[in-house]
Amino acid sequence: MRLYMIFQRFIYLQWRAFRRSASFGTGVLxxxxxxxxxxxxxxxxxxxxxxxxxxxxxELGVDPLPFINDYLIYxxxxxxxxxxxLQKMPVINIQPLLLLPIKNxxxxxxxxxxxxxxFFNVGNAFFFIPFSIVLINEGYDPLQVLSWHLALIAIVYxxxxxxxxxxDRDGWFYGLAxxxxxxxxxxxxxxxxxxxxxxxxxxxxxxxxxLALLPWVTLVYLYRYTFKYFSNQMYLDAALQTPKSEAKQxxxxxxxxxxxxAIFIKNDIKLIMRNKRSKTTVIMSFVFLFYGLLFFTGSxxxxxxxxxxxxxxxxxxxxxxxxxxxPSWDSAYYPLMMSQNISYREYLESKWTMVVFxxxxxxxxxxxxxxxxxxxxxxxxxxxxxxxxVNAHLVLLSGAFIKTPIDLSSNKKPFGDKQSxxxxxxxxxxxxxxxxxxxxxxxxxxxxxxxxxxxxxxxxVLGYFFKNKVFHLIERLYKSEKYNTLSAYKxxx
Amino acid sequence: MIQIxxxxxxxxxxxxxxxxxxxxxxxxxxxxxxNNGAGKTTLFSLLLDLIxxxxxxxxxxxxxxxxxxxxxxxxAAFLDESFLIGYLTPEEYFYFIGDLRGVxxxxxxxxxxxxSDFFGGEILNQKxxxxxxxxxxxxKVGIVATFIGNPEILxxxxxxxxxxxxxxxxxxxxxxxxxxxxxxxxxxxxHDLQHVTEVCERIAVLEKGHLVQDIVKTPQTxxxxxxxxxxxx
Numbered sequence: 001m002r003l004y005m006i007f008q009r010f011i012y013l014q015w016r017a018f019r020r021s022a023s024f025g026t027g028v029l030x031x032x033x034x035x036x037x038x039x040x041x042x043x044x045x046x047x048x049x050x051x052x053x054x055x056x057x058x059e060l061g062v063d064p065l066p067f068i069n070d071y072l073i074y075x076x077x078x079x080x081x082x083x084x085x086l087q088k089m090p091v092i093n094i095q096p097l098l099l100l101p102i103k104n105x106x107x108x109x110x111x112x113x114x115x116x117x118x119f120f121n122v123g124n125a126f127f128f129i130p131f132s133i134v135l136i137n138e139g140y141d142p143l144q145v146l147s148w149h150l151a152l153i154a155i156v157y158x159x160x161x162x163x164x165x166x167x168d169r170d171g172w173f174y175g176l177a178x179x180x181x182x183x184x185x186x187x188x189x190x191x192x193x194x195x196x197x198x199x200x201x202x203x204x205x206x207x208x209x210x211l212a213l214l215p216w217v218t219l220v221y222l223y224r225y226t227f228k229y230f231s232n233q234m235y236l237d238a239a240l241q242t243p244k245s246e247a248k249q250x251x252x253x254x255x256x257x258x259x260x261x262a263i264f265i266k267n268d269i270k271l272i273m274r275n276k277r278s279k280t281t282v283i284m285s286f287v288f289l290f291y292g293l294l295f296f297t298g299s300x301x302x303x304x305x306x307x308x309x310x311x312x313x314x315x316x317x318x319x320x321x322x323x324x325x326x327p328s329w330d331s332a333y334y335p336l337m338m339s340q341n342i343s344y345r346e347y348l349e350s351k352w353t354m355v356v357f358x359x360x361x362x363x364x365x366x367x368x369x370x371x372x373x374x375x376x377x378x379x380x381x382x383x384x385x386x387x388x389x390v391n392a393h394l395v396l397l398s399g400a401f402i403k404t405p406i407d408l409s410s411n412k413k414p415f416g417d418k419q420s421x422x423x424x425x426x427x428x429x430x431x432x433x434x435x436x437x438x439x440x441x442x443x444x445x446x447x448x449x450x451x452x453x454x455x456x457x458x459x460x461v462l463g464y465f466f467k468n469k470v471f472h473l474i475e476r477l478y479k480s481e482k483y484n485t486l487s488a489y490k491x492x493x
Numbered sequence: 494m495i496q497i498x499x500x501x502x503x504x505x506x507x508x509x510x511x512x513x514x515x516x517x518x519x520x521x522x523x524x525x526x527x528n529n530g531a532g533k534t535t536l537f538s539l540l541l542d543l544i545x546x547x548x549x550x551x552x553x554x555x556x557x558x559x560x561x562x563x564x565x566x567x568x569a570a571f572l573d574e575s576f577l578i579g580y581l582t583p584e585e586y587f588y589f590i591g592d593l594r595g596v597x598x599x600x601x602x603x604x605x606x607x608x609s610d611f612f613g614g615e616i617l618n619q620k621x622x623x624x625x626x627x628x629x630x631x632x633k634v635g636i637v638a639t640f641i642g643n644p645e646i647l648x649x650x651x652x653x654x655x656x657x658x659x660x661x662x663x664x665x666x667x668x669x670x671x672x673x674x675x676x677x678x679x680x681x682x683x684h685d686l687q688h689v690t691e692v693c694e695r696i697a698v699l700e701k702g703h704l705v706q707d708i709v710k711t712p713q714t715x716x717x718x719x720x721x722x723x724x725x726x
Binding site: 248249250260266270274275332333334335336338340341342408483486487490 | 541542543544545562565566568570572573575576577578579580581582584589590592593594619620621622625
């Protein structure tokens, strides 16, 4: 069979898998929202592309091209991080294809080619094409601009393949991210300026058009390397196998003093420690701790409401990344949970305890925000109270509706769904963030900033008293949704 | 012990199960046989309230399972691997089930000691998570876990499938033992006529969702069953 015919079949399979998945309902809604999101970003990028040149020239009074080249290193690294968390790896069920009369190589080609169309690649064009047009329009040499432009395209695609390879190796990723944050820090405090070294590299593609061949050669090499890597891994005991690790007994008996909720907490701790997917969740919630730095150090978010936004995120990382998926974490053995002697109340109570405990720890860990003034830590504290009182209930409530089974081992398969932190979760978080901002704004406008924080915390305390009522509601939901949830969890992602 | 009343399960206009009134008394070993799609697993799922009946009820101790959860403390089941928690070691899984059923760690330990030959040295202290065990060993873990806490009712779907011959023989003895203890009711389903007739006192044959035979075992039962299924060809 010809390659394009095979591709056609694969696309057909993918479409079927999408149409027939349990989450199709929410799937479509979110696809639509995401389309809007993508359109929005395209418009923003295009405007940036058109405006960036003049903005830099007028506001900073420097030659825009070298300036952009200086900062490309940060732009590309930021893009790498975004890709790592948000870019979906192409999902296709490989195992049944192995024995069919299709060449394994064609399957791998398909997987790789599919990634080329990702928004993370194509989206860049919306910035760079207008920007390049402006450059030519402003009298830069068209050939030089073109070579610079082509070099950047190749770099974007190189990142695409690096991302695919790095996705298998968390250690590499966090190492790389750490180094870049370090450089940014050094530059911020004017100790060492990495852009002085990297800027000229990017600028060279403009000055010396022949050099643009270099990234293209790298790209071809990377494609072949990735291709070869996966071609050699198409065996049941290689990439398609879930690696086995030696089991370590965990003794968590000291938790028993918590009574029956301890039964589930002990299990959840093991769940988090022994599964890639949930481990990533904890790492993410740690990263959330530093999210506030963006808000409290820069002058971008002068509006005080944004501080509450940051405060909610800083203390609520675990709440959002873990709480959102209750009860899906237990999806693989939900029939067991439903036929055992388990009361929903105890089950919910245990998840709630975990979320509240994590919020508590995050709040203590984030006391370093005091360095940025009392307002910064007040925002974190108010956010934490609100998280415990209101958001802890809201995440558990919305979790009752999310019926996507979680494949705990999914991060381990190279072609599996690697997202541990997806767009869906982000979108569902919005209502939980906008309300406290509004409450803060009311207090801020009427009395003053401190009153805003107090008001947010007050709403949090108020929410706590509704715990029984909300738990009752969630229990009822769990019960009425029981059969639907069971059948949805039966479907493997 | 278990009362089934005019139980019907439909998906759209397709009827997958339609049973008359049926009573399984306390202490009986009840076997369910039938070809694929006969409705064996559907019946067990209805009994455990994992799916909803379209009409009729299943009741345990005269209380419909979908109305009250009072059946949960007295019932233990293993239908498939979704009753296992993959990221736990077998020991941790047994303790978890023990916790839920009010059985202490040391009691679980002493119960497990009795199963060491059933496990064949491949389950306990192996430094392996359940997800990394072979299908057969996973099944052993799931079956043994149902014995924790002396439930009055045991429900096992295809317990003999995937097991090695030695374990199959041992399991048959075990099930007989277990049913004699405290008059425990045992429900099993199987494709294997020989195993079922060896273990069960009463055998029901399902065909496309209907009960076609409900017989008390006699020395002729295996022959009759074989003749019945041979006719289907």
